[in-house]
Amino acid sequence: MIDFTWDAELDCKGLLCPLPVYRTSQAIARLGAGQVLRVECTDPGSLADFPAFARQRGLALLAAQDQGDRQVFYLRKEAA
Numbered sequence: 001m002i003d004f005t006w007d008a009e010l011d012c013k014g015l016l017c018p019l020p021v022y023r024t025s026q027a028i029a030r031l032g033a034g035q036v037l038r039v040e041c042t043d044p045g046s047l048a049d050f051p052a053f054a055r056q057r058g059l060a061l062l063a064a065q066d067q068g069d070r071q072v073f074y075l076r077k078e079a080a
Contacts, residue, residue: 004062004074007035013042013070020046021053024075028059033079036062041071050075 012020020041054061062074
């Protein structure tokens with residue numbers, strides 16, 4: 001398991017698509033450039049959704065971890 005330092009955390013456990021990505025979009029908007037958001041999900045589809053979301057939004061996906069009962073993502077907001 002990889003550990004990162006993060007600036008904000010978002011709990012999306014129990015939510016199904018598209019809510020985890022939608023709420024992550026809202027949380028990322030509140031961050032400054034260079035800050036990292038840690039997101040926890042239980043929707044297995046998030047393993048495909050988050051890499052696509054990061055590419056589309058110009059975010060750095062630092063890690064995507066499948067921990068069996070949950071998925072954990074670390075996203076860094078890049079400079080605008």
